[in-house]
């Protein structure tokens with residue numbers, strides 16, 4: 001019998017793909033986790049120019065080019081009021097690699113990682129890959145993560161807790177008071193607060209604050225990416241920022257699994273971060289309009305849905321059989337269980353699709369709702 005590593009046997013292929021495949025090609029797909037916008041032209045052009053000038057042929061520094069890391073530091077000063085030294089940044093292959101580095105550098109076999117439930121699927125999977133034990137933390141009714149629940153779950157084995165705001169699959173945004181608490185918990189308990197902020201700029205209500213703004217120690221690691229903000233999921237460019245010692249440990253892993261982030265993507269990212277931000281504002285406004293359409297639609301069906309304040313997902317509570325009834329009628333949504341046991345009885349609806357298609361899909365959902373009630 002073929003022998004595989006136990007760590008990997010605990011990881012399953014994301015349930016989201018299976019739903020897509022079951023639905024067939026003509027289905028309306030509201031299962032996607034990527035913006036339906038083009039990458040800003042100035043970002044594309046910067047990559048093309050770097051390629052044509054022969055500047056993107058070789059490895060860059062392991063951490064990423066100096067100019068990209070300076071642009072990332074500027075971004076944190078501008079958007080987060082955070083002084084980040086470019087030396088404390090590693091450019092990665094998307095936010096995914098950044099999360100992987102943080103887990104590999106901080107989680108030993110048997111260590112516990114507290115993950116929001118429902119939460120983004122990678123947190124649990126990457127915990128297993130690092131040999132750790134994911135511990136699901138149930139969310140509040142408004143689908144935010146309660147700092148008190150995190151603190152109560154900390155044991156002597158806890159290495160990391162994950163915060164994700166705006167959240168996938170929930171669209172929920174943590175309050176500044178929560179973020180301050182997460183920073184305090186990291187400081188007081190000497191555990192890592194891994195803050196995944198990839199949807200930071202897709203914010204409609206509330207305020208985005210990073211726990212890193214409140215930390216007095218070095219416990220907060222911030223992950224971000226160009227993927228969602230600049231509709232650059234295919235470019236694979238993200239980053240991690242943390243205190244020097246943590247960066248040094250993450251660099252040990254990064255240099256062997258990746259060497260450096262893709263050079264053309266680094267040029268595109270630098271231009272995206274330091275160039276005009278109008279495309280981000282336009283995308284945010286469009287998502288906000290769609291959020292309202294989806295919320296109105298769900299409300300008129302009598303479904304309860306906490307008002308998503310960011311990202312591009314809504315997560316209503318749905319009756320039994322609803323996801324299947326919607327799928328049977330040709331609309332793909334993701335069952336909440338795909339994001340953890342706490343997602344049961346919910347569905348994730350992505351509104352990264354045009355208004356007309358969205359309205360069509362909502363009509364189908366209304367029909368399905370009537371059928372399963």
Ligand code: PLP
Pocket residue numbers: 033093094095096097120164167168196198225226227228233237238
């Ligand atoms: N974090 C969250 C919450 C996500 O939803 C995603 C992608 O869906 C990622 C991280 C990973 O993003 P990237 O494409 O930059 O690897």
